Amino acid sequence: MTYKTHARIDGPLVMIGFGSIGRGTLPLILRHIDFDRDQFTVIEPSSEYAGLLAEHGIKHLQLALTEANFAETLRSLFPNGQGFVVNLSVDVDSIELMKLCQTLGVQYIDTVVEPWPGFYFNSPLPNAERTNYPLREKVRALGKSYPGGPTAVSCCGANPGMVSWLLKEALLRLAADTGVKADPKTQADWALLAMTLGVNGVHIAERDTQVSARPKPQGTFVNSWSVDGLLSEGYQPAELGWGTHEKKLPPNGHKFKSGPGYAIWIDRPGADTRVRSWCPDVGPQFGLVVTHNESLSIPDYYTVWDGPRALYRPTCHYAYHPCPDAILSLHETNGAGKLPENKHILTADEITEGGDDLGVFIYGHAKGAMWYGSRLTIAEARALAPYQNATGMQVTSAVLAAMVWVAENPRMGFVEADEMDHARCLEVQRPYLGRIECHYTDWTPLQNRINRFAEDRDDSDPWQFTNFLAV
Amino acid sequence: MTYKTHARIDGPLVMIGFGSIGRGTLPLILRHIDFDRDQFTVIEPSSEYAGLLAEHGIKHLQLALTEANFAETLRSLFPNGQGFVVNLSVDVDSIELMKLCQTLGVQYIDTVVEPWPGFYFNSPLPNAERTNYPLREKVRALGKSYPGGPTAVSCCGANPGMVSWLLKEALLRLAADTGVKADPKTQADWALLAMTLGVNGVHIAERDTQVSARPKPQGTFVNSWSVDGLLSEGYQPAELGWGTHEKKLPPNGHKFKSGPGYAIWIDRPGADTRVRSWCPDVGPQFGLVVTHNESLSIPDYYTVWDGPRALYRPTCHYAYHPCPDAILSLHETNGAGKLPENKHILTADEITEGGDDLGVFIYGHAKGAMWYGSRLTIAEARALAPYQNATGMQVTSAVLAAMVWVAENPRMGFVEADEMDHARCLEVQRPYLGRIECHYTDWTPLQNRINRFAEDRDDSDPWQFTNFLAV
Numbered sequence: 001m002t003y004k005t006h007a008r009i010d011g012p013l014v015m016i017g018f019g020s021i022g023r024g025t026l027p028l029i030l031r032h033i034d035f036d037r038d039q040f041t042v043i044e045p046s047s048e049y050a051g052l053l054a055e056h057g058i059k060h061l062q063l064a065l066t067e068a069n070f071a072e073t074l075r076s077l078f079p080n081g082q083g084f085v086v087n088l089s090v091d092v093d094s095i096e097l098m099k100l101c102q103t104l105g106v107q108y109i110d111t112v113v114e115p116w117p118g119f120y121f122n123s124p125l126p127n128a129e130r131t132n133y134p135l136r137e138k139v140r141a142l143g144k145s146y147p148g149g150p151t152a153v154s155c156c157g158a159n160p161g162m163v164s165w166l167l168k169e170a171l172l173r174l175a176a177d178t179g180v181k182a183d184p185k186t187q188a189d190w191a192l193l194a195m196t197l198g199v200n201g202v203h204i205a206e207r208d209t210q211v212s213a214r215p216k217p218q219g220t221f222v223n224s225w226s227v228d229g230l231l232s233e234g235y236q237p238a239e240l241g242w243g244t245h246e247k248k249l250p251p252n253g254h255k256f257k258s259g260p261g262y263a264i265w266i267d268r269p270g271a272d273t274r275v276r277s278w279c280p281d282v283g284p285q286f287g288l289v290v291t292h293n294e295s296l297s298i299p300d301y302y303t304v305w306d307g308p309r310a311l312y313r314p315t316c317h318y319a320y321h322p323c324p325d326a327i328l329s330l331h332e333t334n335g336a337g338k339l340p341e342n343k344h345i346l347t348a349d350e351i352t353e354g355g356d357d358l359g360v361f362i363y364g365h366a367k368g369a370m371w372y373g374s375r376l377t378i379a380e381a382r383a384l385a386p387y388q389n390a391t392g393m394q395v396t397s398a399v400l401a402a403m404v405w406v407a408e409n410p411r412m413g414f415v416e417a418d419e420m421d422h423a424r425c426l427e428v429q430r431p432y433l434g435r436i437e438c439h440y441t442d443w444t445p446l447q448n449r450i451n452r453f454a455e456d457r458d459d460s461d462p463w464q465f466t467n468f469l470a471v
Numbered sequence: 472m473t474y475k476t477h478a479r480i481d482g483p484l485v486m487i488g489f490g491s492i493g494r495g496t497l498p499l500i501l502r503h504i505d506f507d508r509d510q511f512t513v514i515e516p517s518s519e520y521a522g523l524l525a526e527h528g529i530k531h532l533q534l535a536l537t538e539a540n541f542a543e544t545l546r547s548l549f550p551n552g553q554g555f556v557v558n559l560s561v562d563v564d565s566i567e568l569m570k571l572c573q574t575l576g577v578q579y580i581d582t583v584v585e586p587w588p589g590f591y592f593n594s595p596l597p598n599a600e601r602t603n604y605p606l607r608e609k610v611r612a613l614g615k616s617y618p619g620g621p622t623a624v625s626c627c628g629a630n631p632g633m634v635s636w637l638l639k640e641a642l643l644r645l646a647a648d649t650g651v652k653a654d655p656k657t658q659a660d661w662a663l664l665a666m667t668l669g670v671n672g673v674h675i676a677e678r679d680t681q682v683s684a685r686p687k688p689q690g691t692f693v694n695s696w697s698v699d700g701l702l703s704e705g706y707q708p709a710e711l712g713w714g715t716h717e718k719k720l721p722p723n724g725h726k727f728k729s730g731p732g733y734a735i736w737i738d739r740p741g742a743d744t745r746v747r748s749w750c751p752d753v754g755p756q757f758g759l760v761v762t763h764n765e766s767l768s769i770p771d772y773y774t775v776w777d778g779p780r781a782l783y784r785p786t787c788h789y790a791y792h793p794c795p796d797a798i799l800s801l802h803e804t805n806g807a808g809k810l811p812e813n814k815h816i817l818t819a820d821e822i823t824e825g826g827d828d829l830g831v832f833i834y835g836h837a838k839g840a841m842w843y844g845s846r847l848t849i850a851e852a853r854a855l856a857p858y859q860n861a862t863g864m865q866v867t868s869a870v871l872a873a874m875v876w877v878a879e880n881p882r883m884g885f886v887e888a889d890e891m892d893h894a895r896c897l898e899v900q901r902p903y904l905g906r907i908e909c910h911y912t913d914w915t916p917l918q919n920r921i922n923r924f925a926e927d928r929d930d931s932d933p934w935q936f937t938n939f940l941a942v
Binding site: 127209218252274283321324339 | 592594598601680682683684685686687689690706708723738739740745747752753754755756757792795798799802803804805806807808809810823824918919920921922923924925941942
């Protein structure tokens with residue numbers, strides 16, 4: 001089979017980290033990006049997949065990047081003021097890498113604003129500062145120092161990343177379906193469109209149904225993607241973009257004391273903060289408000305300003321239903337009150353059925369609510385590309401799309417997914433997303449209760465966050 | 472193999488309900504109780520297991536007992552003022568059956584105070600009245616009308632039931648291990664012993680680890696025992712015996728407005744009310760505060776009165792970790808906000824591994840905390856008796872033990888498990904309980920947190936309910 005080459009990358013191509021997402025991204029890069037094979041280096045401390053790299057003729061620098069060695073290491077790999085860093089690692093500070101890449105004249109992409117070790121666990125910081133808001137604000141502030149610098153994409157996998165592109169398609173679809181004229185070009189146009197459509201909020205609504213025939217072993221945390229990744233973000237405080245229609249903070253909810261204030265945080269772990277949400281496969285379901293960059297970038301991007309006052313902003317957060325084994329793992333981990341000793345990522349081979357539905361659930365508009373997203377089964381994922389399950393495929397294909405866009409737009413400075421060309425990115429990614437579907441529903445979070453119990457309920461407005469939250 | 476006959480039952484023996492517990496109880500009755508085979512009738516509306524009954528030469532009255540037909544039906548089955556009713560049904564009012572059995576001169580046992588349909592779901596009653604407290608108070612009041620009547624055991628399966636016997640063994644063990652002299656004979660003696668030992672509270676602490684090789688089908692509620700049973704009690708309000716050491720009601724917690732007030736209720740479903748608890752297999756774990764009769768009978772039985780004032784009473788509640796498929800089912804059901812359409816009970820054949828640890832976790836005493844209970848694997852259960860998994864075996868063997876005790880004590884009027892001879896009952900039951908183990912631990916609910924989040928925490932006393940509750 002031949003694949004379309006979407007772009008060429010000149011100079012050294014360095015991938016940092018070769019975990020489940022790195023391995024899954026590899027075949028997509030090989031298929032769709034033109035580059036010099038002898039210029040491709042993977043920096044990865046583990047030797048577990050050294051054979052795979054050797055097989056593909058890719059250099060393996062077996063090393064853990066640290067505060068002490070990262071600058072020297074990367075300087076030596078990029079001697080000529082060109083090249084590309086694909087950062088898919090954990091425990092390597094994204095902001096430090098982004099600064100260095102600007103200095104080296106190198107393009108950059110990552111999927112999360114990752115800090116050095118010591119932030120996610122056992123941190124001396126107060127909870128307000130263990131959120132993503134200060135991390136993102138730091139990236140945004142730094143970006144202002146590098147206008148027109150080498151393009152550096154912050155936080156672009158499936159989510160954060162792809163979901164911002166899907167949101168734009170969803171808004172255009174909603175505009176078309178409700179007879180609203182729409183031809184947004186700028187950030188202000190898009191924000192105005194969301195306001196005009198009456199969108200109160202956006203869930204990043206995911207249902208992962210991938211299962212294996214082996215019951216989850218007791219004491220092992222099982223997930224369909226990085227266990228460390230889920231634990232890190234899951235035990236940050238829950239965090240969400242805070243819409244202008246919201247009347248009341250949730251219990252233990254806090255505003256941020258500085259910055260533009262598009263978000264709030266809740267003083268409980270995202271991995272244990274449930275909301276009522278909706279996905280096409282099952283309808284109403286619980287999702288977890290795990291903090292993510294898109295919960296911040298989307299409300300920021302879609303704010304309509306009236307001078308210093310936010311006239312409009314949607315609420316936005318992740319509503320994540322992980323795979324069944326991860327639900328059990330979180331229950332076990334929360335119940336034990338300590339991090340798991342054993343970790344396992346379900347491979348495409350061992351998953352017997354299920355898939356991943358990942359999209360945006362936008363609510364409050366003329367048609368009530370709409371889910372718009374990718375529905376990809378494990379069987380489809382297996383047929384599309386090696387080394388990954390459905391969850392991985394949605395991430396790696398977004399990384400590919402972003403790399404293509406960066407190659408085509410090499411001097412944009414710091415950007416997030418919301419600021420990229422969603423149509424071009426989805427054009428590249430779409431073959432890997434299974435079915436992109438649009439579902440309208442008349443469900444609201446005020447519906448469906450088994451008996452009646454005490455709850456903080458606002459019957460005058462179904463779309464208040466208080467109605468979604470199930471504590 | 473020959474089995475010891477423990478008792479003889481004269482006259483008609485009628486089992487109402489032939490679900491998973493009825494079927495599992497059958498072989499134990501056949502083994503250990505002497506009765507006339509042609510006097511045994513099972514009343515069960517379903518024909519699913521008619522063949523099994525026929526095989527054993529047991530009459531099958533295929534009928535659903537209702538308010539309209541129950542009295543006439545039972546009158547015709549007990550014409551001679553003797554016999555025994557084993558009520559293992561759902562949707563048949565226990566209190567009405569108990570009254571009728573007194574009139575008919577018939578012994579009686581059940582495992583729950585079951586109401587007619589309309590109580591558990593879609594009830595017009597306020598939540599305070601959908602609890603077990605008023606049901607139990609009604610039984611206790613009724614019992615006062617029948618002193619020396621035919622013995623009628625209310626609520627005697629594994630829990631409620633067996634756990635009350637285990638609690639007595641545990642208290643004697645704790646007394647021996649801490650050098651406290653103990654020879655309790657009366658209720659007052661037992662209550663005084665618990666007070667002397669400094670027991671602040673009792674969890675009925677269960678961990679069910681039974682799993683099958685088939686992943687839980689989406690949309691199907693899977694459990695290791697009656698799905699209807701779990702749903703019924705799980706969507707009653709959480710309810711617990713309220714110790715005299717407790718300083719503060721939990722959020723949405725309420726005292727009862729009438730009666731002796733040994734319990735409180737929480738205005739949230741027990742199936743969604745988590746406590747930090749402890750079981751020997753895994754150590755710290757979440758348990759669910761599903762309401763149960765033992766959460767009421769134990770604090771009532773162990774109250775030390777000083778005139779009208781309760782001088783001492785332990786906190787007591789269920790801390791139930793159901794099997795993994797039931798955890799997933801509850802997450803799905805709570806998230807959907809509606810009852811499941813499909814239900815499945817895991818059979819002994821399809822369970823591949825795991826077992827059920829069910830015991831009492833008693834805390835606050837000189838040795839900190841102790842778990843004492845039955846640890847029974849699926850392999851052991853399969854080897855012991857047909858038609859049941861480990862969970863069922865702990866219930867059915869308690870029903871057997873209670874039947875034996877009733878046969879030996881035929882005119883005790885209304886009793887609960889706490890009032891029976893625990894030593895005799897456990898003597899009958901023990902061969903079916905796997906290993907009875909005693910574990911001390913220095914764990915407290917103040918230990919083990921992943922990062923720190925807002926919580927209502929009382930560091931001055933680890934054994935306050937507020938420290939156990941994880942909302």
